[in-house]
Amino acid sequence: YIAHTGDYYLCPLSATQIQQSEREQVLEPVWRQEQTLKTVYRPLTPEEIEQGEEPEALAEGFGYVETLEDVIDGERIPCREQRLVVCSFKYAKREQEVLDARIKKVREAIAELNIRGRKRKVSDADELRAAVDKILRKNKVESIVTANYHTETRIIRKRVYKERPARTVEKSQTTVESEAS
Incomplete structure (x- = not known):
């Protein structure tokens, strides 16, 4: 409907909303270092720009286009959806800390x-x-x-x-x- 009416939307899709196999396929070029990642910065306010502050890097990611198609009232409606794959630095750091804690707990349990x-x-x-x-x-x-x-x-x-x-x-x-x- 949104594509049919020419409207735009922004919808964050979490890791639970995309199948594991599809996510791996999308990320494969990143692991092979064939996909360059762009840094995402927090926009500066006019006051911060005047003070000469540097923008803060929040995440890195890339975008790709997915062609979708739907049938509405018997008519096939194609649309091209731009998808952004982004990894927040804070989220990645927090996940790494959780994994490190889990590994430490496992190693202690094995040592016991x-x-x-x-x-x-x-x-x-x-x-x-x-x-x-x-x-x-x-x-x-x-x-x-x-x-x-x-x-x-x-x-x-x-x-x-x-x-x-x-x-x-x-x-x-x-x-x-x-x-x-």
């Missing part, structure tokens, strides 16, 4: 799996791997945090005790370290 003691014993390497995988999946950082496992095997010689004969026991202990990429 190495602590031995009452009710904290992970019995074997498979159980340890499962616990680490569960932590990574729960916090959605599988592609960011990697886990390295180290297994140490010790041979312990047990002496004769009452009716038990002398024997050799092999004990393995697996520990895990994590790192963020």
